[in-house]
Amino acid sequence: MSKTVEFILDLAAPNGYLAWYPLKDIVxxxxxxxxxxxxxxxxxxxxxxxxxxxxxDANVKGKVPYAALEFQRFLDRHAMTKFRMHPALPFNSILLQRVLVAAKDQQEMQALVDAFQPAVWEQNIDCSDVEAVGGVLAESGFDAQRLLGATQDAEVKQRLVDNTSQAVERGAFGIPTFFVGSEMWFGKERLGQLEEYLTGGKP
Known part of the structure; x- marks a missing residue:
C-alpha cells in the first residue's frame, strides 16, 4: 500500500516553490x-x-548571507533557472490560498499550484490583485469566475483558517512542511530524508 505525502503549503513561501518540483519527482x-x-x-x-x-535572523551575524548561499545552491542543484525572488516579499497570500481551498478536488488543487508557482516566483505577479490572479487562472484554463467568487465564501475562508490551526496543532511552524501519517519533516533540505522514509529507511 502506497504512502501519502501531505504537503503543507502557502504559495507566499519561496522555499515552497523550491520544494514543489523535487517533491513531485520523489512522489x-x-x-x-x-x-x-x-x-x-x-x-x-x-x-x-x-x-x-x-x-x-536579521541581527544574527552571517546567518542571512549563508541562508542565501544555501538557497542559491538548491536552485543550482535543481536547475531552477527561472526563479526570481519576489520584490514584495513578504506579501499577503490570502487570495491565492483561498483559491487553492476552493478547488473542487486534489487534482484541480495541484494543477492550480502548478499554475501559480511560476506566476508568483518566476513572473512575480501581484498576488493580492484580483485581475492578475484571475489572468493566471484564465490563461491556465481554469474557471476564474468560479474560483475567485468562492474566495468570498464563508466556508472557504473558514476551511483555510482550520487548515492553518490544525497544521500548527500537529507541529507545523513554517513552509515547506511534509507529513507522512504522524511523521513530520520541515524544510526543503529534508526532502532526502523524506524519500528515504518512503522507501523503507528511517525517518
Whole structure:
C-alpha cells in the first residue's frame, strides 16, 4: 500500500516553490500519493511566534548571507533557472490560498499550484490583485469566475483558517512542511530524508 505525502503549503513561501518540483519527482519515484493542504503562512506565524527568516535572523551575524548561499545552491542543484525572488516579499497570500481551498478536488488543487508557482516566483505577479490572479487562472484554463467568487465564501475562508490551526496543532511552524501519517519533516533540505522514509529507511 502506497504512502501519502501531505504537503503543507502557502504559495507566499519561496522555499515552497523550491520544494514543489523535487517533491513531485520523489512522489513519482516512490509511488506515493501527494496531498496538498493549503494554509495561511501569516496566520501560522502568528500562532507559533515564527517569522520570515530574513526578518527573524536579521541581527544574527552571517546567518542571512549563508541562508542565501544555501538557497542559491538548491536552485543550482535543481536547475531552477527561472526563479526570481519576489520584490514584495513578504506579501499577503490570502487570495491565492483561498483559491487553492476552493478547488473542487486534489487534482484541480495541484494543477492550480502548478499554475501559480511560476506566476508568483518566476513572473512575480501581484498576488493580492484580483485581475492578475484571475489572468493566471484564465490563461491556465481554469474557471476564474468560479474560483475567485468562492474566495468570498464563508466556508472557504473558514476551511483555510482550520487548515492553518490544525497544521500548527500537529507541529507545523513554517513552509515547506511534509507529513507522512504522524511523521513530520520541515524544510526543503529534508526532502532526502523524506524519500528515504518512503522507501523503507528511517525517518
Amino acid at each position: 513519482a519515484r516512490t509511488g506515493a500519493e501527494l496531498l496538498v493542504t493549503p494554509v495561511f503562512l501569516g496566520g501560522m506565524h502568528k500562532l507559533t511566534g515564527n517569522a520570515p527568516p530574513m526578518m527573524r
